[in-house]
Amino acid sequence: MADQQPPDAAVGKKKRRVKKKPTETSAEAVPIAQRPTKKPSLTFEDRQHFDYIREATSKNVWYYRDRLSVPRGPCNLPVLRECWVQGVIDEGTLVWGQGLADWLPVRNVRTLVPQIRTLEGKFDVQQFPPERVRNFSIIAHVDHGKSTLADRLLELTGAIKKGGKEQYLDKLQVERERGITVKAQTASLVYRYKGEEYLLNLIDTPGHVDFSYEVSRSLAACQGALLLVDAAQGIQAQTLANFYLAFEQGLAIVPVLNKVDLPAAEPEKVAEQMHQVFDIPPEDCLMTSAKTGFGLDAILPAVIESVPPPPGNTAGPLRMLLFDAFHDEYRGVICMVEIIDGHLRKGDRVVASSTGDTYDILEVGIMTPEPASTGQLCTGQVGYVITGMKSTRSARVGDTWHLVKQPVEMLPGFKPTKSMVFAGIYPITGADFDALSAAMDRLILNDASVTVRRENSAALGAGFRCGFLGLLHMEVFHQRLEQEHGAMVITTSPTVPYSIEHTDGSHEEIQNPAQFPLGKKLSGVWEPTVAATVVTPSEHLGSIMELFQERRGEMLEHTVLSPARTLLRYTLPLAELGGNFYDSLKSITSGYASFDYDEGEMRKADLVRLDLLLNSETVDALARIVHRDKAQRIGGKMCEAMKEKMGRQQFEVIIQAAANNKIVARETLKAFRKNVLAKCYGGDVSRKRKLLEKQKEGKKRMRRVGSVDVPQDVFHALIKS
Ligand SMILES: Nc1nc2c(ncn2[C@@H]2O[C@H](COP(=O)(O)OP(=O)(O)OP(=O)(O)O)[C@@H](O)[C@H]2O)c(=O)[nH]1
Numbered sequence: 001m002a003d004q005q006p007p008d009a010a011v012g013k014k015k016r017r018v019k020k021k022p023t024e025t026s027a028e029a030v031p032i033a034q035r036p037t038k039k040p041s042l043t044f045e046d047r048q049h050f051d052y053i054r055e056a057t058s059k060n061v062w063y064y065r066d067r068l069s070v071p072r073g074p075c076n077l078p079v080l081r082e083c084w085v086q087g088v089i090d091e092g093t094l095v096w097g098q099g100l101a102d103w104l105p106v107r108n109v110r111t112l113v114p115q116i117r118t119l120e121g122k123f124d125v126q127q128f129p130p131e132r133v134r135n136f137s138i139i140a141h142v143d144h145g146k147s148t149l150a151d152r153l154l155e156l157t158g159a160i161k162k163g164g165k166e167q168y169l170d171k172l173q174v175e176r177e178r179g180i181t182v183k184a185q186t187a188s189l190v191y192r193y194k195g196e197e198y199l200l201n202l203i204d205t206p207g208h209v210d211f212s213y214e215v216s217r218s219l220a221a222c223q224g225a226l227l228l229v230d231a232a233q234g235i236q237a238q239t240l241a242n243f244y245l246a247f248e249q250g251l252a253i254v255p256v257l258n259k260v261d262l263p264a265a266e267p268e269k270v271a272e273q274m275h276q277v278f279d280i281p282p283e284d285c286l287m288t289s290a291k292t293g294f295g296l297d298a299i300l301p302a303v304i305e306s307v308p309p310p311p312g313n314t315a316g317p318l319r320m321l322l323f324d325a326f327h328d329e330y331r332g333v334i335c336m337v338e339i340i341d342g343h344l345r346k347g348d349r350v351v352a353s354s355t356g357d358t359y360d361i362l363e364v365g366i367m368t369p370e371p372a373s374t375g376q377l378c379t380g381q382v383g384y385v386i387t388g389m390k391s392t393r394s395a396r397v398g399d400t401w402h403l404v405k406q407p408v409e410m411l412p413g414f415k416p417t418k419s420m421v422f423a424g425i426y427p428i429t430g431a432d433f434d435a436l437s438a439a440m441d442r443l444i445l446n447d448a449s450v451t452v453r454r455e456n457s458a459a460l461g462a463g464f465r466c467g468f469l470g471l472l473h474m475e476v477f478h479q480r481l482e483q484e485h486g487a488m489v490i491t492t493s494p495t496v497p498y499s500i501e502h503t504d505g506s507h508e509e510i511q512n513p514a515q516f517p518l519g520k521k522l523s524g525v526w527e528p529t530v531a532a533t534v535v536t537p538s539e540h541l542g543s544i545m546e547l548f549q550e551r552r553g554e555m556l557e558h559t560v561l562s563p564a565r566t567l568l569r570y571t572l573p574l575a576e577l578g579g580n581f582y583d584s585l586k587s588i589t590s591g592y593a594s595f596d597y598d599e600g601e602m603r604k605a606d607l608v609r610l611d612l613l614l615n616s617e618t619v620d621a622l623a624r625i626v627h628r629d630k631a632q633r634i635g636g637k638m639c640e641a642m643k644e645k646m647g648r649q650q651f652e653v654i655i656q657a658a659a660n661n662k663i664v665a666r667e668t669l670k671a672f673r674k675n676v677l678a679k680c681y682g683g684d685v686s687r688k689r690k691l692l693e694k695q696k697e698g699k700k701r702m703r704r705v706g707s708v709d710v711p712q713d714v715f716h717a718l719i720k721s
Pocket residue numbers: 140141142143144145146147148149167179180181182205206207208258259260261262288289290291292
């Protein structure tokens with residue numbers, strides 16, 4: 001094991017070495033024959049080995065990771081940002097990283113694992129029996145102010161400082177970039193009310209329909225919900241959907257009208273709407289402005305008064321619900337749990353009911369909103385546990401855990417989600433498949449609503465077919481894979497699951513358009529529909545109806561909510577929600593209409609498979625299933641987009657679209673050879689070689705379809721066409 005010098009001494013020593021003797025790398029320490037010529041990619045066995053070492057060293061300050069990012073700052077290997085490790089991290093281990101000409105033997109690696117805040121000995125969760133615990137979610141339509149209100153409540157209870165980062169609980173990069181919540185987040189607050197301290201557990205939930213699985217799971221760990229409604233916009237489609245989710249689970253509802261500071265706010269009218277639609281007495285609605293802080297003081301007392309304490313049995317054996325999980329680079333799998341009955345302590349040995357696997361509780365604590373260890377959790381409390389679980393797949397969201405040899409009745413768990421949209425996800429190059437697979441495992445741990453299956457494409461190689469709850473969900477998943485896990489991927493056109501009826505009466509579900517049978521007589525093709533709800537200012541009714549008609553929608557209901565607002569219900573094919581449906585709806589109503597949908601029935605439709613061909617070779621990854629009437633228009637658009645994006649090749653390329661094998665559109669791309677040496681007049685041969693090598697490198701990023709090279713961004717562009 002490496003030496004145990006104080007970190008500063010080690011830092012100084014290593015810095016001097018690296019600076020003064022840059023050649024003192026593995027060149028001297030390792031015989032040439034042993035030196036690899038390129039960055040190693042770790043094998044599965046390596047990773048297993050690493051896991052073993054992690055355990056062996058977890059109590060020391062040493063650490064390793066298969067792909068170790070060493071942040072800048074005081075560190076004994078300051079030049080390394082990404083470093084590939086050969087073998088076990090120990091004295092003499094070879095590492096390679098950005099800025100290093102060669103492999104470097106490690107002399108001293110100190111852990112860079114951020115320390116979890118500890119409240120052990122300072123904060124006793126036992127002082128909060130269930131009567132003084134409240135678990136509640138904040139639910140609302142998109143942008144009605146959930147995260148902003150959560151900020152104010154965190155500030156009010158001193159969990160975060162005033163004037164800090166806005167929407168504190170929106171921690172993901174994708175959330176901050178898009179300004180939406182995609183992941184439910186938990187925070188425990190201590191609040192003094194009528195002379196007694198209460199432990200309040202707040203869960204901020206997403207508003208968009210594609211993430212409603214997050215809402216329903218969060219509600220399972222709560223006994224109440226703050227139903228937030230924008231006092232200017234009133235009840236919207238997702239307000240209805242979330243209200244019913246909470247109502248069906250029997251939660252206490254605390255109605256709050258937010259944004260009363262806005263000039264357009266009409267809190268009295270909205271309170272009246274709440275009465276009409278939800279039967280909530282107008283006088284029960286709290287008025288607040290999460291922006292200015294108006295009315296904030298009334299919220300937590302209302303939660304304490306209206307939300308019942310968690311009903312668990314304090315004396316019973318431990319029974320806990322795993323309702324969420326995520327992967328932390330340094331600590332592995334972190335599970336979010338609610339203690340339904342009994343008591344959990346660090347060091348306990350627990351069993352996961354669904355798999356029978358046993359784990360030691362290495363750490364347990366609450367989110368404040370950052371994790372803070374408390375050493376135990378009592379009945380009704382919500383917090384996190386770390387078990388040293390090896391595989392991300394072992395953390396099954398909805399699972400019941402109990403103590404070894406103390407079996408309990410399983411909790412009902414969560415309804416499995418039904419994927420509404422499918423797409424293929426492929427690594428940019430085949431060599432990245434293993435890395436993508438690991439990244440998917442980690443992300444799926446944090447997003448249990450995604451379904452994944454291995455698949456192969458002739459054009460894109462080995463990859464995965466993933467099921468999502470909607471198109472936004474698919475886009476966010478793609479973005480998170482890239483941003484949080486560094487996996488660069490190609491996503492194929494989204495498709496919905498179709499059911500094919502063969503002439504012998506049998507049915508087959510297809511989730512990939514390339515499976516759609518060609519040249520075979522079929523009895524019928526069935527597509528999924530949705531029951532859509534739109535709440536809109538009445539002046540936009542005409543244009544909304546036109547939009548739905550164009551998207552093959554059929555009206556089910558037309559209700560006037562108030563003289564100015566109307567509710568419409570339509571049934572329409574799920575596939576029609578793709579493309580620019582949301583953008584069109586937004587632009588024709590200037591963003592004033594709200595939209596939500598529920599799964600509908602399967603409906604028979606006249607559908608064909610639309611293929612894209614390059615020099616008569618089908619690109620399987622670009623196949624889609626479309627309505628016969630739209631095949632020619634969509635095919636034409638795809639060919640145009642392909643021509644525009646692909647750039648000329650060294651030979652002519654014929655781009656065609658075929659609907660059920662019949663050509664419906666065609667474009668021709670003229671031959672062209674880009675002469676990268678055009679501007680190199682005479683002279684330097686090494687510069688010419690460099691340019692040619694760069695060109696060769698660029699070609700690697702292309703996908704070969706038959707004899708045609710397709711750049712990866714073409715796939716992205718065609719998905720949107
Ligand atoms: N004027 C005013 N603006 C507010 C108030 N509360 C929130 N906002 C603004 O409304 C916008 C949306 O707020 P968020 O807190 O992100 O809304 P959200 O409900 O969490 O959004 P999603 O998680 O995407 O559903 C932000 O620009 C906030 O600054 C309020 O009381 N008054």
